[in-house]
Amino acid sequence: MRRHRRSQHGGTALPAALVALVVAASFAAALADLARTEVILARYRQVAAAALAAADACLAAVVAAMPPGWDFDPLLAGPDGVTGTGDDGMLGAPAGCTATARRPPGAATPARVAVTVDANAAGGRRRLDAIIGRTRPPGVPAIVWLGGSPTAGAVRGTLDVDGSDAADPSAAPSAMVAAPSDPLTLDAWLAGEGAHVTTHSTSPPLTAPSPPFSGLLARLTAAGEVTTLPPAGTLPGGLARAHGDLVVDTPLSGAGLLFVDGVLDIRSSFDFTGVVVAVGGVRVQAGGSLTVAGAVWAGTGALTIDGVAWLRASRTAVEGVDGLLPLPRRPVLLGVKDLA
Amino acid sequence: MMNERGIGIVELLVGTLLALLVLGALTAAVAVGARLVVAGGARGEAEDTAQLAVEAFTFDGRRAGYDPSAAGIEAIVQARPDGVTFGADLDGDGVVDATSEEQTAYACSAANQRLSRIIGRQSLPLADGVTACALRFFDTTGTAMAVPAAGLGTADRARIRAVALDLTLVPTALHGATARTVLVALRSGG
Numbered sequence: 001m002r003r004h005r006r007s008q009h010g011g012t013a014l015p016a017a018l019v020a021l022v023v024a025a026s027f028a029a030a031l032a033d034l035a036r037t038e039v040i041l042a043r044y045r046q047v048a049a050a051a052l053a054a055a056d057a058c059l060a061a062v063v064a065a066m067p068p069g070w071d072f073d074p075l076l077a078g079p080d081g082v083t084g085t086g087d088d089g090m091l092g093a094p095a096g097c098t099a100t101a102r103r104p105p106g107a108a109t110p111a112r113v114a115v116t117v118d119a120n121a122a123g124g125r126r127r128l129d130a131i132i133g134r135t136r137p138p139g140v141p142a143i144v145w146l147g148g149s150p151t152a153g154a155v156r157g158t159l160d161v162d163g164s165d166a167a168d169p170s171a172a173p174s175a176m177v178a179a180p181s182d183p184l185t186l187d188a189w190l191a192g193e194g195a196h197v198t199t200h201s202t203s204p205p206l207t208a209p210s211p212p213f214s215g216l217l218a219r220l221t222a223a224g225e226v227t228t229l230p231p232a233g234t235l236p237g238g239l240a241r242a243h244g245d246l247v248v249d250t251p252l253s254g255a256g257l258l259f260v261d262g263v264l265d266i267r268s269s270f271d272f273t274g275v276v277v278a279v280g281g282v283r284v285q286a287g288g289s290l291t292v293a294g295a296v297w298a299g300t301g302a303l304t305i306d307g308v309a310w311l312r313a314s315r316t317a318v319e320g321v322d323g324l325l326p327l328p329r330r331p332v333l334l335g336v337k338d339l340a
Numbered sequence: 341m342m343n344e345r346g347i348g349i350v351e352l353l354v355g356t357l358l359a360l361l362v363l364g365a366l367t368a369a370v371a372v373g374a375r376l377v378v379a380g381g382a383r384g385e386a387e388d389t390a391q392l393a394v395e396a397f398t399f400d401g402r403r404a405g406y407d408p409s410a411a412g413i414e415a416i417v418q419a420r421p422d423g424v425t426f427g428a429d430l431d432g433d434g435v436v437d438a439t440s441e442e443q444t445a446y447a448c449s450a451a452n453q454r455l456s457r458i459i460g461r462q463s464l465p466l467a468d469g470v471t472a473c474a475l476r477f478f479d480t481t482g483t484a485m486a487v488p489a490a491g492l493g494t495a496d497r498a499r500i501r502a503v504a505l506d507l508t509l510v511p512t513a514l515h516g517a518t519a520r521t522v523l524v525a526l527r528s529g530g
Contacts, residue, residue, distance in 0.1 A: 016362050020369060027373030034380045041388065045395075105432035106409025114408055130527075131408050335406035336527040337430060338399060 051124030052338075058097035058119045059130050059333070065092060066132070066331040067209045068140070070219075072113035075101055096120055104131055112334060127339040138327035139275070139295055139318060140208045142178035143311045147210040147279075147299035149181040150189045155196040155305045157284065162312040163202030174313040178206035196305075211297045212328045213279045217241075220259050223325050229254035232271040232293075236320030245280065248288070257321045266290050266307065273314065274321045284309050294318050379514065386469075386511040386518040393455055393466040394522040397505050400426050400444045400457075405528025408432040415528045416477075416500050420491040422448040424475050424503060446505070448473030455507060471517065472508035478523075501526055 066075065078087035091099040097119035104114040112133040119126050139145065143161055163173035176199050179186060186205035190197060220241055229238045237256025245262035248270045255273040258264075263280035266288040276282070276292055279299040284290045288307035294317035296303070321327060347355075404426035405415025411434035418425035425445040427436045436442045439460035447456050447463075448470065455467045477485045477492065479499045485492065492500070503526070508519040 016366065020366055023366070023370050024373065027370075027377055030377045031380055034377070034384055038384050038387070045391065104408040104410075106411065106434060110410055112408075112410060129406075129408075131406065133410075334410075334528060335403070335408070335428075337403045337406045337428065 047122050047124035048126070050122035051119060051126040054096060054121035055117050055119035055126040055128050058093055058099065059115070059117045059128065059336070061094050062091055062099045062115060062117065063130075063132055063331050063333055064207075065209075067212060068328040068330045069212055069215060070134075070326060070328060071111040072101070072132075075113060076103065091115065093117070110134065116339075125340070129337045129339055131334040131336075132331050133334045134329035135332045136329075137315070137319075138322040138329055139297075140175075140178040140206060140330060141172070141203070142175035142206050142208070143202075143292075143295055143313055144177045144303060145208065145211050145295065145297045146177060146179040146302045147213070147297075148302055149179060149185060150177065150302055151304075152189060152192050154303055155193045157196065157286065157306045158308045159193070159197045159305050160200075160308075160310045161198070161202055162200040162310075164200065165313045165315050167314065167316050171315060173201045173203050175204060175206045176202040178208040180210050181207060183207055208330065211277070211299070213277070213297075213299055216277065216325075216328060217259060217261075217279075219325060220257070229256050229258065231255065232273045232291075235273065235317060236324050237274045237317075239324055246278075255317075257325060274317045275327070294321070382511050382513050383516075383518075386509060386514065389467050389511075390507060390509060390518045390520045393507060394505060394520045396457055396466060397446060398522055398524050400428075400446075401503055401524030402527055403428045403430070404526055406430065407528065409434040411435070414494075414497065415526050416497045416503070417443065418445070418491055419475070419477055419487060419497050419500060419503075421474055421487050421489065422450070424477075446475070448475070453509075467507065467509050469509045469511045470507065471510050472506065472519075474506045476504040476506070478502040478504070 074081065075091070076089055077083045078085060078090045080087055089101045091101055093099040097117060099115055099117045101113050101115050104112055110133055112131055115130045115132055117128050117130065143163065161176045163176065165171045176190065177186060183205060186207070190205060220239060223239060226238050226240055229240050232253040232255050234255040237254065239257050240254070240259070242258070242260040245265060246260045247265045247267065249267045251269045253271045257275050258272065258277065260278040260280070264276065264278035264282045266282070266284045269289045269291070271291045272294070274294045275297065276295070277297045281300065281302050281304065282290070282296060282298045283304045284307040286306040290307070290309040292311050293314040296311060318327070405413065406428040407413045408429060409432050411429060413429050413436050414427050416424060417427045423446060425443060427443050429436055430442050441459055443459070445458040447458060449456065453468060453470045454465050455470050455473050457464045457466050477487060477500045479485055480501050485496060485500070502523055504521060504523045506521045508517050510517045
């Protein structure tokens, strides 16, 4: 007879292990879902931040491209310069964003414009409204304001520039030059002139659009011109215009605003307090000297110095001229409101 | 012949003991897992709360001083170490309506451990469990301005060019803190 041994099957180890596995899996799933949610939120925040940075960059580019001036009517007329057409308020903007301008509410002065910027970046989109006005100080914070890139070797004589204002030592120093060139080009030009250019307390060169010569001439013409200016140092001075080129071959002194339609050709000594504007450029011949307390705005042909030039900042002189004839001002951001 | 032997008391006790050990291990595993999930959730919520608070602060700080009608409104109406009030003429009517979003205030309450955003008479808690909350103000040169407890005067407030919010919160059930610092430059003033 065979004996059958019945072995016993069963037990709780396997079910217990399975239950433990299920519990652990559910907790792991919950943690994974939590982590996934946080990653998604972080990605959305990154996209929103990128879009906001793009909108801010677009706004900065739009403001930088606005020309110096007195009001914003030309801007509101659009690219065709005619008010009442379909492109009114359209502004040039970098790729990835659009910008439109309109009149803001309230009085016409102080001059300002409302700009709406729409920017897309990294899958996100931001929209903002900005108010752009004009700076309080007239002109640019530079002693020499050029209408074009400076030419290498333009200074073969001596150019001495002092950016500090003797009447206001606490004021921020002026830049030696402002021109429609990128900062690296201006730095390279300045370095290339070597020992011919000496600067004292000047801030780095500025990038700025060309001076609005035609607008300034129109306002000067409307204000009336005088041909005799008071001597240098007499503030605020007067207003004068030279039709065509002005050749200074005898010692000359003046104060106020001198607007030269052509080239200011200096062969003797020329001492001026205020703003010297030469649409055709300024040329100091060998043996000539130019001394200016205030600012020099030179157009195409820019600045050529074979003689000696001493230029120093004087906010009082420039503001004195501004009191006689409003000078152009740069655009500046006055406020921002995020829309979406 | 069948073996009809039953379960003795010793076997019962050993079996019970083993079952208890297994159940105990399972319970411990479940408890650890649950705590982990709760802590993870609390940490995520704390980070989100802090981030939303600084985003709201940034939003209001950026538009402070918005003045389309050039009425000359104040960008910062009040500046204290534990609070700041921003003003903006959002509708362009030349007036800041203190009962609307045109005037928003941020208040750090050490007693309540809370950062609140206040619009008119409405106070919205932005973050609870706040252990540290302070505001700093910077002038044009980027230098931090000394702020008395009563706040900056009108002339000093006009010099403010940036505002920083330092926020630290420790939610309940957590030991580690969540900290954020944001520096917002005022876009107004020209």
